[in-house]
Amino acid sequence: MTTYQKAIELFDYSRDLRRQFHVMPELAFKEHQTASFIAKELIRLGYQVREGIGQTGVTGILDTGKPGKTTMLRFDMDALPILEDTGHDFASKNEGIMHACGHDGHMAIGLTLARLVAENLQTLSGKVYFVFQPAEEICQGALGMIADGLFDEIAVDYALASHLWAEKPYGWIGIPDGPVMGGSSDLSIIVRGKGGHAAKPDDTVDPLKIAAHIILDLQKLISGRLSQDDKAIVSITQIEASDRKNIIADRVRMAGSLRWFDETTRDKVKTQLQDICDEIAIGFGGSAHVETEDQTIPVVNNKGLANACRQSLRVLRVDVPELKVDDQYRTHLSEDFSFIARQVPSAMLLIGASKAIDGNVYPHHHPKFDIDERSISLAVASLMQIVTTLHAQKGD
Ligand SMILES: [Zn+2]
Numbered sequence: 511m512t513t514y515q516k517a518i519e520l521f522d523y524s525r526d527l528r529r530q531f532h533v534m535p536e537l538a539f540k541e542h543q544t545a546s547f548i549a550k551e552l553i554r555l556g557y558q559v560r561e562g563i564g565q566t567g568v569t570g571i572l573d574t575g576k577p578g579k580t581t582m583l584r585f586d587m588d589a590l591p592i593l594e595d596t597g598h599d600f601a602s603k604n605e606g607i608m609h610a611c612g613h614d615g616h617m618a619i620g621l622t623l624a625r626l627v628a629e630n631l632q633t634l635s636g637k638v639y640f641v642f643q644p645a646e647e648i649c650q651g652a653l654g655m656i657a658d659g660l661f662d663e664i665a666v667d668y669a670l671a672s673h674l675w676a677e678k679p680y681g682w683i684g685i686p687d688g689p690v691m692g693g694s695s696d697l698s699i700i701v702r703g704k705g706g707h708a709a710k711p712d713d714t715v716d717p718l719k720i721a722a723h724i725i726l727d728l729q730k731l732i733s734g735r736l737s738q739d740d741k742a743i744v745s746i747t748q749i750e751a752s753d754r755k756n757i758i759a760d761r762v763r764m765a766g767s768l769r770w771f772d773e774t775t776r777d778k779v780k781t782q783l784q785d786i787c788d789e790i791a792i793g794f795g796g797s798a799h800v801e802t803e804d805q806t807i808p809v810v811n812n813k814g815l816a817n818a819c820r821q822s823l824r825v826l827r828v829d830v831p832e833l834k835v836d837d838q839y840r841t842h843l844s845e846d847f848s849f850i851a852r853q854v855p856s857a858m859l860l861i862g863a864s865k866a867i868d869g870n871v872y873p874h875h876h877p878k879f880d881i882d883e884r885s886i887s888l889a890v891a892s893l894m895q896i897v898t899t900l901h902a903q904k905g906d
């Protein structure tokens with residue numbers, strides 16, 4: 511039986527798990543029911559389980575008893591503060607909380623894979639280390655687990671993660687070399703002018719006008735000043751000015767997000783941002799100050815490992831004619847697997863999973879977000895195929 515056929519044989523198990531998790535979504539660091547469900551299942555499958563790592567994190571180790579590599583497989587557990595609008599009969603029972611990013615599917619992938627690994631132990635060597643992580647959505651779960659001993663008492667050779675990806679269809683798998691998901695920094699811009707009466711704008715330097723010019727010109731100026739390779743995104747998402755209709759404010763605060771793939775580009779964009787804000791603000795007789803604070807770093811795939819992953823996925827083509835392994839795709843969305851990936855050679859696989867509701871495919875974090883459940887099996891088969899390659903028993 512092929513690995514894909516084994517994963518498909520467990521499809522009902524995977525789908526039921528996904529739907530059980532979907533019904534009971536929990537927010538970051540509050541994944542108590544979810545974590546205890548996972549811990550029980552891992553124990554039932556024969557794993558050596560630790561709970562409460564980084565608050566609600568769960569880990570499970572399966573030792574083949576034979577010398578070999580140790581691979582960490584990381585899955586995230588948290589949901590989002592969103593009121594679900596899918597109309598599913600397995601829709602969220604926790605009102606105002608929803609698995610709208612696919613993490614319900616990720617946990618189903620994780621437990622199905624844990625079962626496959628346990629059932630095929632005789633063909634593997636080394637140790638397989640399952641990690642169910644809290645609080646990915648607020649970028650704190652991975653760091654929390656690392657601080658709480660994720661890497662203690664076990665030498666990890668490789669780490670793998672996957673994310674179901676609504677932008678792409680079933681059969682598509684994205685796994686480039688180098689950066690695959692972006693770093694993110696919070697951005698704040700304070701514009702100062704001279705406030706006054708709304709009836710006498712000529713006596714003021716209106717910081718709101720300066721801010722409006724900055725918002726309108728920022729994208730154009732940033733992209734004009736960076737080279738094609740320096741891919742970065744700047745989005746202004748918040749603005750605060752006067753709280754009175756008849757007062758022109760002294761200062762305006764804008765905030766937003768900066769997304770980047772490498773630190774050199776991030777620093778270039780920061781400098782350009784300050785230059786652009788200076789030029790515009792000074793032209794109006796005001797001033798502007800830019801501040802950024804890093805939230806996450808990019809997820810960087812290890813070249814050798816990403817290549818080994820792509821090679822091992824080839825055999826899936828026999829069972830999945832739609833298979834398309836993409837080694838070029840990158841996204842500016844962020845993932846805190848980045849903090850694990852900077853410690854050990856790692857690879858993140860994006861697994862196409864788009865599913866239309868009412869004729870539309872809704873993006874991650876949308877109240878109508880959904881996934882193609884077949885992609886859970888394809889993710890299980892892909893990761894199992896890679897684990898089998900990395901943990902192949904060497905002949906003696
Ligand atoms: Zn998300």
Ligand SMILES: [Zn+2]
Pocket residue numbers: 611612613646673
């Ligand atoms: Zn996510």
